[in-house]
Amino acid sequence: MSYLVDQSIERLKYNNVRITPQRHAILEYLIDKDTHPTADDVYQALESRFPSMSVATVYNNLRLFIELGLVKEMKYGDSSSRFDFSSTEHYHAICTECGKIEDIYYPGLDDVEVVASNLTGFEVTSHRLEIYGLCPDCQRK
Structure with a gap:
């Protein structure tokens, strides 16, 4: 798994994206947890490590990861979107x-x-x- 984290960090650096501790943690969480979490799931899992992090920070980073092709957003009707680290097509x-x-x-x-x-x-x-x-x-x- 750390290979995927390292590879993703390199992609962020290549795109001139600063690697903040929150970004690193969000990315690592998505890679480690294959539960297809919602943004709120990610926030709740990481808020104890980053008490000053907001839900908006999680959303903004997820949007950035989507733009860079690291994460896919899975929309299902009216329910919350789920997010999936996309290392391979599945x-x-x-x-x-x-x-x-x-x-x-x-x-x-x-x-x-x-x-x-x-x-x-x-x-x-x-x-x-x-x-x-x-x-x-x-x-x-």
């Missing part, structure tokens, strides 16, 4: 009962944008695949 399985999100890595879909472009003539800029169902914990309930 998809998501989402529990319709508890909201848990699991990453799915499926290399077979790597060329889906090319195929879609060839079939439709669209200039494809991105794609998103989500699978919905009940997670193992909710199935046991």
